Amino acid sequence: MTKSTRRDFLQATTTAVALIRLSGIAHARTQDNAVDIGSRRELFVDQYLIDKLNGARQKLHRPQLAPPVSPPRPHGHYATVLFNGDKYQFYYRGDKDPKVTWKTHGIEAYHDGEVTLYAESKDAIHWTLPKLGLFEHESFPDGNIVLMDEFLVTHNFTPFIDTKPGIPAHERYKALGGLAFQPHQTAVRDKRGPGGLKAFVSPDGVHWKKLREEAVVPEQWGKYFDSQNYGFWSESEQRYVCHFRRFIKGYRGIARTTSEDFVNWTEPVEMPANLPNEHLYTSCTQPYYRAPHIYVATPTRFMAKRGAATDILFMTTRGGDSYDRTFTESFIRPGLGASGWANRANYAAIGIHETSPTEMSMFLTHGRRYTMRIDGFASVNAPLAGGELITKPLKFSGKQLEINFSTSAAGMVRVELQDPSGKALTGFSLDDCDPIYGDALSRVVKWKGNSNVAALAGNPLRLRCAMEDADLFSLRFA
Incomplete structure (x- = not known):
């Protein structure tokens, strides 16, 4: 990079940060x-x-990598970790046959092969894979499949515990999942029906059913929802909020929509947060459990021209259509060794939880757990x-x-x-x-x-x- 090019890049970055803050x-x-x-x-x-x-x-303050445990922690892309007051619940994506990819077999076979897996823990450190008896498949002998044969939905099924007052017990858990078809995928769309984000409800986070057959967040809003699209009840805004994937000026970015009933959603608003040359592959935007009016975000930054390298950022928002990026440096770096620098190697799970009286934990792909002081982001x-x-x-x-x-x-x-x-x-x-x-x-x-x-x-x-x-x-x- 020449001096003038680097100067222009730094000026663009400084301007972008100022605009995001303003x-x-x-x-x-x-x-x-x-x-x-x-x-x-x-x-x-x-x-x-x-x-x-x-x-x-x-x-x-960067989180610290915790030591591995035996058996290894569960891991998979687009993971979510919930705490229901009694136990921690871990949701993550699995593949019936990892050799079946969209490149080798096409998107229909690829997405038909995706399942949502489930694990439980009392301390969020040691996990078990319960035999649920809901779905059976030879690739998952533990029987911990919580959702299967929901085309597109199991690519990024993302649940949350609904804290809205007065919610019926059978809808205590809610989830969104799904994709939007790309222009060259019309043949599959014609065969399988339109995409979009579909809504699910559950009394216990294990037994799920569709809230309705049609998508609640329409297909045309996403481009292409191929991320983790997380909804939650906002105590401060008194409505449901969902942050989802949307391309903004050619880069993967974040948009927001809200709803009063989880079925009818407002027109999306784009949330400018990208600095020059960076894609925000996920948003991982969630209320902080000790200050729920502050939404913390730990998105995956994707550097397409650096071998698809990824790391984890830290941003915040207090509602509305903007993020604060006081901190532009990496929150969790790829680290030593080639594995952290592999294609799309670093994704943070949704869910930051207290795992001791003095620490809280967040979870990354490859079974990693990182710890922080309580309130200790910054x-x-x-x-x-x-x-x-x-x-x-x-x-x-x-x-x-x-x-x-x-x-x-x-x-x-x-x-x-x-x-x-x-x-x-x-x-x-x-x-x-x-x-x-x-x-x-x-x-x-x-x-x-x-x-x-x-x-x-x-x-x-x-x-x-x-x-x-x-x-x-x-x-x-x-």
Whole structure:
């Protein structure tokens, strides 16, 4: 790459990031221009609360690869991991005959050979393959087929647990699956019927039936749905949301549609998120379980001109038609060895789950599990020399401020409460704050031993966080 070409590329990347951010979050502001966070947990994965960073920066924290287990974890493309309160449920794609591909046998034989497989676990670390007795096939002697002979649907069958209040028990689980036919596939379409995303429901995530015969997300919206198209009930938006594959300006990208009943969906809206030369092969956009108003996304980035190399990115959205890409670097790299650099080798499963009191896990193809600190996607980070975070004016409800933080042995965090103009509130200045050091998922901030901030609830204020060799991951008023 020449210097001028590289300069043009970097300028295009910088411009794209700026546009993505500017189109970003619709802040929940009050009449006095304060962001109303109530008692919600807020993570520093975007600039939603940040007004200024002085000597500090936002830092992405890469997940760590967990050791393998025996027997190996299940794995397959377009996987989904759910937790129903009692057990973890793993859905992934299998092939009746891996030698039958669309290149060698055509798309009809290829998709007829796809099945959806199922595994269970009590800890999301050690998995069993239950003999379900639903479908039998010699390639799967364990009998863990949960869906078979659903043409196109089993290519990317993607379930979720419906948290909408009042949902009938027999529809507790829902799923979407399907493809759109490409222009050269009309003969198969004429024979098998139109594509699109079809809806399924289940009482237990094992016994599934179609919600209706026709697709609920029409074929013409996708190009060509050959990704993982995930729907979920949004607590913050009070509707179902689905992010799905759509080509945007010649690159694989992401579009969004919403529904109030899971049957009738709004016209799709494209969500610009691609930086120059990158395809977003999946979106993996899902509500974060400790802050469901924040949707975290771990898409697979596909570099077509680099041997179809892939890695995992980290993005967020708070609803609406845009993503925040504060972090443009890779979240999970392909890694050492040739296997991670093979054609389409890296896909993250949907589902980020708490697997110990201090860690959460995400799952990748080839049976890999990666771990992170709870809330630990990103932080505001300051060096030992010190740095500060000053928030936008905000309002809260609650009696005390809790933070998720980590310091070195020499580091610390202090918090000052200010009025919107930046003046310290009496009794809550930086000098009043008891120094906070250590490492905790939840530590209550105190000022000369006092943690009660109830008298300030509902009034606009700012937080000034002075940090030394420290990371601040999240905060909430409780």
